[in-house]
Amino acid sequence: MSGKRKDYISWDEYFMGVAMLSGRRSKDPSTQVGCCIVSPDNKILSMGYNGLPRGCSDDEFPWEREGDPLQTKYVYTVHSELNAILNYGGGSLEGAKLYVSLFPCNECAKAIIQSGIKEVIYDCDKYADTDSVLASKHMFDSAGVRYHQYHRTGRKIEIEL
Numbered sequence: 643m644s645g646k647r648k649d650y651i652s653w654d655e656y657f658m659g660v661a662m663l664s665g666r667r668s669k670d671p672s673t674q675v676g677c678c679i680v681s682p683d684n685k686i687l688s689m690g691y692n693g694l695p696r697g698c699s700d701d702e703f704p705w706e707r708e709g710d711p712l713q714t715k716y717v718y719t720v721h722s723e724l725n726a727i728l729n730y731g732g733g734s735l736e737g738a739k740l741y742v743s744l745f746p747c748n749e750c751a752k753a754i755i756q757s758g759i760k761e762v763i764y765d766c767d768k769y770a771d772t773d774s775v776l777a778s779k780h781m782f783d784s785a786g787v788r789y790h791q792y793h794r795t796g797r798k799i800e801i802e803l
């Protein structure tokens with residue numbers, strides 16, 4: 643035998659990879675977000691992506707970004723982070739880590755803090771200048787939730803489905 647494999651993926655690649663794969667389930671035409679919640683000892687606890695609440699049809703509700711607010715996706719969509727928190731059926735998320743492909747908005751930040759998650763690892767921060775994300779960072783700083791950007795490794799993984 644020649645010893646163990648050397649090119650296995652790291653924990654961060656694994657969990658961010660799972661978050662990104664979850665985002666591929668999103669029907670949002672402009673921004674697909676995925677999330678993966680992990681225990682302190684690196685067990686996957688939950689996953690989520692941005693989509694409509696259960697029972698609300700992807701084909702009947704709007705996906706527009708602009709116009710009459712009631713005809714936009716913003717008032718209906720459940721964000722990936724909230725979905726992942728709500729999807730968790732196991733009790734407490736105290737001390738967990740949350741991997742997400744886009745920095746959390748202020749509403750998700752509140753849910754992250756209240757659920758006991760202590761670390762956020764994000765990929766993209768394209769809305770960094772918005773009041774929502776500035777408020778998230780303010781709340782995370784006050785509440786002691788650490789956050790840092792995922793370091794992309796450039797590794798590409800092809801999966802035949």
Ligand SMILES: Nc1ccn([C@H]2C[C@H](O)[C@@H](COP(=O)(O)O)O2)c(=O)n1
Nearest residue numbers: 672673675692721722744745746747
């Ligand atoms: N951290 C986030 C931020 C946004 N989302 C969702 C909400 C929308 O479905 C979409 C953003 O749409 P855009 O304004 O970029 O067209 O992403 C999320 O799930 N988590």
Ligand SMILES: [Zn+2]
Nearest residue numbers: 721746747750
């Ligand atoms: Zn959100």
